[in-house]
Amino acid sequence: MKLETPPSVATPAEATWVEGELVRSLMRTQRTTQAIGAVLIPLIVGVLWDKRAWPLLLGWAALAVAAAIGRLWALHVYSREVQRRGAVEHVAFFGKWRHVWTVSAFVWGLATFLYFDRSSLSNQFICWLMMAGLAMFSINSLSSHLRTMQGYLNTLAVTALAVMGWRIVVELGLQGPTYHWWIVALLVIFWLVLRQAGMRLHVTHRKNYELQYRNNQLIESLTRQTQAALDAVEIKNRFLASAAHDIRQPVHALGLYADWLGAEPELVHEIAPKIVESTKAVNRLFDSLFDLARLDSGKIKLNIAVVDLQRLMHELEVQYRPLAEAKGLRLRMHVRPGTVVSDPILLHRVVGNLISNAIKYTQHGGVLVGTRFTHGARRIEVWDTGLGIAPVHQREIFREFYKVPTHPGTEDGFGLGLYIVARLTQILGHPLSLASRPGRGTVFRLELQPTDPVAAAERAVASVAQMVAR
Missing domain, CATH: 1.20.140 (Butyryl-CoA Dehydrogenase, subunit A; domain 3)
Incomplete structure (x- = not known):
């Protein structure tokens, strides 16, 4: 044989x-x-x-x-x-x-x-x-x-x-x-x-x-896989605990305002704006949740196209100027005309989160958003005169659910804004950096290198795979 x-x-x-x-x-x-x-x-x-x-x-x-x-x-x-x-x-x-x-x-x-x-x-x-x-x-x-x-x-x-x-x-x-x-x-x-x-x-x-x-x-x-399942359970538990804590305040406020309005309807002009603000707070929290769900499920859709920076900045200014003025802050936009190759919706979301974050943690002064052309690439910078971020926290703020313990205002969100920004910029191929001085302010710099559609799709899949493997 x-x-x-x-x-x-x-x-x-x-x-x-x-x-x-x-x-x-x-x-x-x-x-x-x-x-x-x-x-x-x-x-x-x-x-x-x-x-x-x-x-x-x-x-x-x-x-x-x-x-x-x-x-x-x-x-x-x-x-x-x-x-x-x-x-x-x-x-x-x-x-x-x-x-x-x-x-x-x-x-x-x-x-x-x-x-x-x-x-x-x-x-x-x-x-x-x-x-x-x-x-x-x-x-x-x-x-x-x-x-x-x-x-x-x-x-x-x-x-x-x-x-x-x-x-x-x-x-x-x-x-x-x-x-x-x-x-x-x-x-x-x-x-x-x-x-x-x-x-x-x-x-x-x-x-x-x-x-x-x-x-x-x-x-x-x-x-x-067992460890990934255990980690997923831990993340879910942390997520639910954080969600319960963060949603409780605006929902509780809505109940109080509704009771107040029912008892004193003549105060409708005073109470209605507070109800609107509480509703917006709940909506912002759910927007963050939906963004996170799309990222982690891999269902995020990419639509790479030429983006007009001047138009993008105008839309962001219209959206966030009322929020800044409501806090007594100045929102200034210094825009150099030009275009970049990216996903317009995701880029809008990234820069919008940075501006919203800057307004949220700035009590006096203002926020400056500008575009620059350096070393052959466009760059968006978001400056603020807010609390600043200590070096020990500068890496941690991009983690999910992380909130700087000493910062007032962290109770208004899940700690997902910058985490979502980091994930999206990694997928789009736009490097993000920051510089900050506690008590003086922070600047985020977003390098708008042209997004390659194939590479971006691969990075999106890898991002989901990395989440599963954790």
């Missing part, structure tokens, strides 16, 4: 890991192999000892000891430098040192010269048994690494056959006994059988490690 070659592994990472584990498995057996080799060397010398042949015996024993020392040194290097390291280091180590096993096989193959047709049949039988045992043991100890096992068996068999061929053909001139040929035939058959058995063992080892790798990957994937 023809043995199929081992199936290839799925990925380079899996291939490297499996190869590393096969090397690790092989190295775990080598101290036992060394001990057996150390016992066999004196046994062969003792069985074949002859005063006339002692130089050859001792010479071979010296070679065998030298080969054993080479393997011991390889084990020492492995234990000291490689054993606790990763698969890549294991594969690299064995690529450098695996030839010491081939050299060892060559030395053991030369032992055939000591006994084949040079000793009694009983001594030859004992030596052949030891060689056969050594070859079979090499299958168990080396089959983890196919090339090493094949190299060892091939070298051992070919060296023994070469020695026997020299004795039969050159020294005896094909005039030796017939059983020599039977021994050669048996050796060839034994060699082929061992190769097949070794291949089967190797396939078993490899499949076991491939299955182990894939099980580990599955466990890691399940662990990540």
Whole structure:
């Protein structure tokens, strides 16, 4: 029956890991192999000892000891430098040192010269048994690494056959006994059988490690998904707690104003504007929620087009000037005509959030929104004379639900405005930076690099994937 070659592994990472584990498995057996080799060397010398042949015996024993020392040194290097390291280091180590096993096989193959047709049949039988045992043991100890096992068996068999061929053909001139040929035939058959058995063992080892790798990957994937589910639950809990807290105030105010209006209807002109403001506050909170839901679900739609900056700024001024004036602030717009390539709706949302945020945290002075043309790209800047942001909070303010603890006004929102801004600017490819001095004010700078539709779509998908993987 023809043995199929081992199936290839799925990925380079899996291939490297499996190869590393096969090397690790092989190295775990080598101290036992060394001990057996150390016992066999004196046994062969003792069985074949002859005063006339002692130089050859001792010479071979010296070679065998030298080969054993080479393997011991390889084990020492492995234990000291490689054993606790990763698969890549294991594969690299064995690529450098695996030839010491081939050299060892060559030395053991030369032992055939000591006994084949040079000793009694009983001594030859004992030596052949030891060689056969050594070859079979090499299958168990080396089959983890196919090339090493094949190299060892091939070298051992070919060296023994070469020695026997020299004795039969050159020294005896094909005039030796017939059983020599039977021994050669048996050796060839034994060699082929061992190769097949070794291949089967190797396939078993490899499949076991491939299955182990894939099980580990599955466990890691399940662990990540479980953690993602737990994180989602935690985010949901934080979200609900924050939502309950932030919605309670304007909804409670609406109830109070409604009761007040019911008790004193003549105050309608005074109470109605307060009801409107509370309603707007609730709407702003829900707008943030809907923006977050669209981002996290991946349903955000991109419509990349040429955006007229002057028109965009005019729309923002009309929208936010009443809000600034209601707080006694000045909203100034310094616009240089020009166009950029972006999503007009999302860009409007980003800049609008920055302006709204600036107005919200500015009590005196005003907000300046300007456009500049620097280093070949347009830039929008939003300046305010508000509270400023301490350096310790400047990275955190872009996290979901984060509110600067010392800032008044944080109770009016979810802490989602700048988080949404950061997500949208990342998708659009518009780098956002800030500079701030506590007590003096803050400036946000939005670099309007042209948005590539394909790249923006990929970033949107990656943004959702990153949320799922957290």
